[in-house]
Amino acid sequence: MSDLAEARSVSVEEYLGGEAAAPVRHEYIAGEVFAMAGASEEHATIAGNVFALLRAHVRGSPCRVYIADMKLRVEPASAFFYPDVFVTCDARDAAEPLFKRHARVVIEVLSESTEGYDRGAKFRDYRRLDSLEEYVLIDSHRRACEIFRRHPDGWLLDPVAEDGRLVLHSIGFDCPLDALYEDVVFARSEAADPA
Incomplete structure (x- = not known):
């Protein structure tokens, strides 16, 4: 997922695929991925x-x-x-x-x-x-x-x-x-x- 977090824009499918294997959780908002703190x-x-x-x-x-x-998917905001x-x-x-x-x-x-x-x-x-x-x-x-x-x-x-x-x-x-x-x-x- 770290590669995805550095990408300019990430699709929902890329986010979900990357998140499944990521050691750290990430939230997704309109193509951007944000690592979550402890x-x-x-x-x-x-x-x-x-x-x-x-x-x-x-x-x-x-x-x-x-x-x-x-x-939790908030589809109208294109967010997870x-x-x-x-x-x-x-x-x-x-x-x-x-x-x-x-x-x-x-x-x-x-x-x-x-x-x-x-x-x-x-x-x-x-x-x-x-x-x-x-x-x-x-x-x-x-x-x-x-x-x-x-x-x-x-x-x-x-x-x-x-x-x-x-x-x-x-x-x-x-x-x-x-x-x-x-x-x-x-x-x-x-x-x-x-x-």
Whole structure:
């Protein structure tokens, strides 16, 4: 895939073929390929917690939950992303093993290097999915969670209180914010460190 990442423009077929053999994951946007960076311990723990909670919730239903290594295709944007966690309840996604197309919920865990992108251009592309009903941003540096919900007039922000609950109407899910942050130890900032 490293050769593809240096190419000027890559077709979807080249991307998918290269990605299958690549040791590093890459996202694809309109012919450009971008290597993905590794995640912090806090990021990985939060994503794991969210996946476990959602997986238990949808067990026995037509919905499926995916974490980090499953691609989500956003065809109107000519893009493939690796959301931290996403849920699809569409039977058509079961027929496609390499990627899914019909996410109902997408969850991104924010890091300093990706927060602007996750809130901006990436969210703009995700909004082009007709199936998407809720987009969740979870901070990995402090207890903070935001839910963007699709409404007939557009997307509305529904912030979660620090002692509140993550409620996903589209899949009937509800859990305390504490559950998302279980086992997360926030790194102390150097400014707060008296040493």
